[in-house]
Amino acid sequence: MSSGSPSPRPDGGRGWSTPSLTPHSGRSTPRSSELLTPASVSSNISWASAKAKSEEVRGYPSFATRNNGFFSRSKRQISATLPRWRSPSGYDDYAEKDEKGVYPYYGAGRRGCSPFGSGRSVLRRKRMRLFVVMLLGLIGYLYMWSALVERYRRSPFGNGRKFVIVLESNIEGGVMELKGAREWAVERNSIANKAAYAKRWGYDLEVVNMLAKKRYSHEWREGWEKVDIIRETMGKYPHAEWFWWIDLNTWVMEESYSLQDHLFNRLSDITYRDINVYNPLNISHPPTEPYLDEVSRSATGDGDVSSINMVLTQDCGGFNLGSFFLRRSLWSERLLDSWWDPILYEQKHMQWEHKEQDALENLYISQPWVRSSTAFLPQRYANAFPPGACGAGGDPEVHYSEAERDFVVNMAGCKFGRDCWAEMHEYRELSKKLNRTWWEQVVMPSSYTSRSTTAARSTQFHHTLDPTLTSPYLNRNAQGGGNERTKMPTPESASFLAKKPTVAPTYDGVDFEDNVAVHNARDAIIREQWVRSMMSRLVGEELGKCYHREGVNHMEKCGVLREKYFELLSERKIKGYLGQEKNVFEKA
Amino acid sequence: MQFAVPPRRNLQSPYGRAPRFSLQRRKQLKAVGILAFALLAVFFLLSQLFYTSTGTSAVPAGTPSVVIVTVLDRALFSDAYIQKIIKNREDYAKRHGYTNYFANLADYEPSLEGAPRSWALIPAVRHAMASNPYSKFFFHLDAHALFMNPSQSLESHVLDKSRLESLMRKDVPVVPPDSIIKTYAHLRAEDVDLIVSTDSDDLSSGSFLIRQGEFSRFFLDIWFDPLYRSYNFARAETHSLDHLVQWHPTILARLALIPQRAINAYSRDSTGAVADGTYKDGDLIIRFNGCDTELSRSCEKEMDPYYHLWAKNLKNE
Numbered sequence: 041m042s043s044g045s046p047s048p049r050p051d052g053g054r055g056w057s058t059p060s061l062t063p064h065s066g067r068s069t070p071r072s073s074e075l076l077t078p079a080s081v082s083s084n085i086s087w088a089s090a091k092a093k094s095e096e097v098r099g100y101p102s103f104a105t106r107n108n109g110f111f112s113r114s115k116r117q118i119s120a121t122l123p124r125w126r127s128p129s130g131y132d133d134y135a136e137k138d139e140k141g142v143y144p145y146y147g148a149g150r151r152g153c154s155p156f157g158s159g160r161s162v163l164r165r166k167r168m169r170l171f172v173v174m175l176l177g178l179i180g181y182l183y184m185w186s187a188l189v190e191r192y193r194r195s196p197f198g199n200g201r202k203f204v205i206v207l208e209s210n211i212e213g214g215v216m217e218l219k220g221a222r223e224w225a226v227e228r229n230s231i232a233n234k235a236a237y238a239k240r241w242g243y244d245l246e247v248v249n250m251l252a253k254k255r256y257s258h259e260w261r262e263g264w265e266k267v268d269i270i271r272e273t274m275g276k277y278p279h280a281e282w283f284w285w286i287d288l289n290t291w292v293m294e295e296s297y298s299l300q301d302h303l304f305n306r307l308s309d310i311t312y313r314d315i316n317v318y319n320p321l322n323i324s325h326p327p328t329e330p331y332l333d334e335v336s337r338s339a340t341g342d343g344d345v346s347s348i349n350m351v352l353t354q355d356c357g358g359f360n361l362g363s364f365f366l367r368r369s370l371w372s373e374r375l376l377d378s379w380w381d382p383i384l385y386e387q388k389h390m391q392w393e394h395k396e397q398d399a400l401e402n403l404y405i406s407q408p409w410v411r412s413s414t415a416f417l418p419q420r421y422a423n424a425f426p427p428g429a430c431g432a433g434g435d436p437e438v439h440y441s442e443a444e445r446d447f448v449v450n451m452a453g454c455k456f457g458r459d460c461w462a463e464m465h466e467y468r469e470l471s472k473k474l475n476r477t478w479w480e481q482v483v484m485p486s487s488y489t490s491r492s493t494t495a496a497r498s499t500q501f502h503h504t505l506d507p508t509l510t511s512p513y514l515n516r517n518a519q520g521g522g523n524e525r526t527k528m529p530t531p532e533s534a535s536f537l538a539k540k541p542t543v544a545p546t547y548d549g550v551d552f553e554d555n556v557a558v559h560n561a562r563d564a565i566i567r568e569q570w571v572r573s574m575m576s577r578l579v580g581e582e583l584g585k586c587y588h589r590e591g592v593n594h595m596e597k598c599g600v601l602r603e604k605y606f607e608l609l610s611e612r613k614i615k616g617y618l619g620q621e622k623n624v625f626e627k628a
Numbered sequence: 629m630q631f632a633v634p635p636r637r638n639l640q641s642p643y644g645r646a647p648r649f650s651l652q653r654r655k656q657l658k659a660v661g662i663l664a665f666a667l668l669a670v671f672f673l674l675s676q677l678f679y680t681s682t683g684t685s686a687v688p689a690g691t692p693s694v695v696i697v698t699v700l701d702r703a704l705f706s707d708a709y710i711q712k713i714i715k716n717r718e719d720y721a722k723r724h725g726y727t728n729y730f731a732n733l734a735d736y737e738p739s740l741e742g743a744p745r746s747w748a749l750i751p752a753v754r755h756a757m758a759s760n761p762y763s764k765f766f767f768h769l770d771a772h773a774l775f776m777n778p779s780q781s782l783e784s785h786v787l788d789k790s791r792l793e794s795l796m797r798k799d800v801p802v803v804p805p806d807s808i809i810k811t812y813a814h815l816r817a818e819d820v821d822l823i824v825s826t827d828s829d830d831l832s833s834g835s836f837l838i839r840q841g842e843f844s845r846f847f848l849d850i851w852f853d854p855l856y857r858s859y860n861f862a863r864a865e866t867h868s869l870d871h872l873v874q875w876h877p878t879i880l881a882r883l884a885l886i887p888q889r890a891i892n893a894y895s896r897d898s899t900g901a902v903a904d905g906t907y908k909d910g911d912l913i914i915r916f917n918g919c920d921t922e923l924s925r926s927c928e929k930e931m932d933p934y935y936h937l938w939a940k941n942l943k944n945e
Contacts (some may be wrong), residue, residue: 282709329739334746336845361885377878383871384855409842409851 094155119390186240193242200242202281205298206273207234208250208266208288222461230288237292241299244280248272266361266396267379287362289451289460290466293440296476297447303365303421307345310416312341318416318437321358321401327408336408345443349413350375353423355452356430356438359404361397362450363423371413378403423450426467428458445474545569547620565617574606634870662906691762693725694722694782694837698771699752701733701745704920705771713771719942720775724782726764726789729756743857746865749833750852755839761869766844767891770834772927773915774934778942780912786837788888792817795886802873802880804828804902809874811885820849821882825892827900827917835915843882846883850876894935897930 044253063230102429193200196235209227231247238245248269277283285446285519289504303310314323316339326339334344349372368490379399385392392398419425424440427433429452440449449467517551543560545568583605654900669765700710714730721728731752732744740747753768759767765787786792799813804826821844838844851865851872861867873880888894888905895907898917907914914934919927 218836302881329751331736331739331751331758333758333761335846370842371846374878377876378846378850381875383859384853387855387859402855406854409845409849412845 050239070471095147101255108616153188190239192250195242198242199300199494201244201279202239203243204273204277204283205234205238205243205245206282206283207247207272208269208286209247222459222462226461226464227288227470230290233468234286237295240295243299244277244390246276248273264396265381267376270366271373271376274372281368283366283368285361285364285366286448286506287450287452289454289464290363290450291450291451291464291471292447293467293471293474294445294447295471302415302447305350307348307351307415310421311348311351313341313343313348313415315354315411315416318354320354323401325406325411327411327505329408332408338412347413348415351417351422353417353419353421354483355419355423355425359401359448359454360419360423361400363448365422375410378407420444420446422448426450426451426454426463428463429453442470442474540565562578562617562621565620566614569611569614569616572608572611573614576605576612579605579608638877657753662942670845672757687762692721692725692760693763694724694726694765694767694787695729695756695760695763695785696749697729697749697766699731699733699749700771701920703734704914706928709931710771710893712931713774716938720778723778725883726782727760729759729766731755741854746864747852747857750848750865753833753838753911754845754848754852757844758874761840763840764837765837768833769839769891769913770915770917772833772917772919772931772939773913774940775908775912776934777910777912778938782837785912786823786886792823792884792886793819795884795890796820797885797887800854800885801825802883802885803831803870807816807874809880811883812881815881815884817884819882820884822879823884823886823891825886825888826902827888827892827894827905828902829900830866832861832892832916833869833887835913837891847872847879847882847928850879871907895930895934 073546151161160504192198207230209231235245235246237243250265250267250269266285271287273283274280282299284299315323324617326337328337341347347368349367353360353363379396379561384402388402392402404414405486417423419438420441424446425438426449427439429450433439440446450456451463451467454463543564545561545564547565548563550557552558581599583598584602585592586601590597630942656758658697686900691853698717700713700715702710706848714728717728720726729752731748733748733752736748736755737745739751743818749768753766756766757763767782784791786795793816796815796817797811799810800808801807802811805828821839821841824831824833825835826832838847851868856868856871859868873883880943889908889911891913892905893911893914894905895914895916898915898919900917916925916927916930919925919930
């Protein structure tokens with residue numbers, strides 16, 4: 041049935057489309073135009089305005105077989121009421137260009153204008169209205185489009201809710217160490233970075249508190265919260281499929297990479313299940329015991345993507361748990377369950393320096409069922425290292441590449457001799473620079489040039505410091521080294537001194553007429569008392585741990601702490617400032 | 629090229645509300661509908677085809693539903709004795725369409741890495757699974773045991789859903805006598821992958837049923853972990869099993885405890901039977917527990933009268 045064919049042909053189309061009748065050929069079908077002719081041709085008013093009017097009455101064109109949708113209807117209205125932008129469709133059905141390749145908009149507009157006469161003011165009003173609508177649309181697009189997209193991705197239709205990012209936090213705030221301005225900055229920035237990423241893609245972000253819990257120190261399992269936390273998070277997000285554990289000292293460099301596109305839609309292409317591809321631990325793979333089944337003895341498991349339940353990266357020292365993925369499944373429940381076992385841990389806790397990481401390596405080595413569902417990701421897909429970790433830099437397997445726009449940087453080991461905040465700041469700026477919009481590139485290219493040169497010197501991260509954060513305890517990390525965690529905060533340490541307020545905690549030399557000075561002194565006195573009180577508490581906790589650890593030897597081994605505790609005990613109570621203040625008055 | 633005369637209905641009132649579906653529209657809709665249906669059908673067929681090609685292949689005919697795993701220590705026991713055990717089990721397997729997997733302990737000694745020889749049962753069960761990839765249940769039965777009531781099938785006796793449901797001991801201490809960890813009260817028979825009984829001291833690693841699947845691989849691998857083997861448990865793999873079920877809920881959640889006499893009745897000479905755990909006539913199995921480890925006892929002597937009783941019954945049938 042050729043007449044039903046909605047697309048007009050340039051040559052044959054002339055048969056039915058006449059210049060003044062079809063405002064935009066190809067949109068109205070031959071039949072409708074033909075049927076409308078009696079009404080529109082006889083009177084000399086513009087067909088378009090008549091049609092517009094009639095459409096106001098009827099609501100929809102009666103004969104169109106194609107233009108029934110809301111959009112095509114309004115599109116036709118738009119094209120009918122905007123003669124200026126209309127193409128001379130009547131003469132050259134839908135080709136908007138003439139032979140010379142010139143767009144004949146203006147000529148057409150003038151020609152198109154002539155038939156409009158009486159309906160002109162109406163049209164102008166309509167045009168005005170349309171213009172406002174389009175403007176509003178544009179503004180809406182600019183301001184709300186991303187919000188809408190984000191909303192969609194979070195909805196059950198988008199896939200965002202299938203992913204949960206589990207971000208550790210508060211690692212410094214434990215019993216052992218106080219948190220300084222730089223640690224706070226690291227934490228704040230890292231969380232904001234992941235929150236923005238999660239929001240953009242509709243993922244859930246779970247920021248978990250790694251504060252050392254008494255429970256774990258009692259069970260000999262400090263640092264093992266990871267396992268319990270992942271299990272809790274899995275319970276908390278029942279709709280999610282993949283859980284991405286990520287350390288605090290990381291930066292998502294490319295927010296525009298979704299986990300789906302970057303990793304999970306092509307898992308079979310980018311992961312390797314045969315650890316011999318990259319095997320820093322020299323694990324013999326596959327297992328060769330004759331009693332194992334074929335899948336367990338195969339180097340690549342069953343080779344099916346759906347059996348991958350954990351996606352790990354390896355660094356130069358073996359498994360790296362700074363950024364890994366775990367899928368909700370029976371398998372991962374079993375893994376989390378067997379990860380910590382008192383008998384395994386009892387035998388190995390002296391050797392397992394990296395606690396849960398070593399335990400996982402042990403599981404992988406000795407239990408074939410773990411191997412058949414574990415896949416490895418080349419490190420730079422989700423866990424690139426900065427120079428300084430695993431070599432000075434430039435290793436294409438390990439180190440972040442700006443040119444290839446790696447997804448995530450993990451500043452692994454920055455606590456030991458490097459500067460976490462400086463590195464994070466550097467990468468934050470680099471990420472900003474790499475991902476600025478075209479508008480930013482045009483408007484302020486100069487403001488980034490200085491940054492980019494600093495980024496180029498990326499091998500010297502630990503020397504470049506952010507000028508806004510200069511304070512006397514900068515090189516604290518450097519001096520702390522590996523034993524940092526075992527150090528107690530003492531009144532003498534540099535970090536402690538640095539956190540001390542500038543106002544002395546005393547009324548000596550305070551002018552009591554000066555309210556500001558008095559209040560500052562009060563603040564300082566109270567703060568000092570709290571510091572003392574908290575110190576005694578921390579030492580007390582340490583003492584408790586020491587007793588637990590040493591058992592019958594506690595008399596001998598915990599002496600230092602005990603002495604310290606007694607010394608601090610007298611200052612434990614918060615006494616307030618009024619007592620001193622009144623004494624001062626009496627003196628005066 | 630158009631209709632010579634437009635359809636009548638449409639001519640009547642060009643500005644009036646036209647009927648909802650014109651003739652042509654209806655035709656088009658019909659065509660679209662048929663096309664969509666055909667496409668869906670094609671997709672469905674293709675997906676079915678694809679699914680069957682990648683899905684798990686069907687169980688071959690003649691696959692035994694249960695495999696009885698026995699670890700034989702040919703170094704320590706006479707061939708005549710071992711032949712008796714084999715004969716007894718072959719007869720039982722033949723009656724019910726099961727199959728036997730007789731493992732040679734010496735084969736697994738290199739894998740034990742110096743651990744007590746009793747650990748060999750774990751790789752033996754794993755090996756049996758690898759050799760019978762389609763069988764559902766694997767029944768590990770210590771060598772020093774006899775089927776005394778061979779007419780009872782394992783299905784009707786233990787494995788059937790309703791039967792298992794009635795046998796399962798729920799909410800009792802999992803390791804006798806008073807472990808604070810108790811078996812789950814809400815466990816259903818279809819979730820059970822591991823069926824064990826307890827004697828008066830421990831879970832019995834000498835007689836258990838395990839369903840082949842992901843769980844079995846996980847369970848046997850973790851049970852056989854080198855660090856457990858090197859831990860010097862007083863009763864080797866038995867204590868390791870006690871430890872596993874108490875510390876790992878994913879195992880406990882798949883475990884059904886059944887009364888000892890169901891699959892693990894002890895002979896009168898054996899120590900450690902629970903109150904109702906000693907063999908009585910009509911029980912499926914008799915086990916001579918500890919006859920190989922306790923110096924004053926002799927497995928061959930203890931088994932002899934029961935073997936003759938079984939042989940006599942066999943002749944009478």
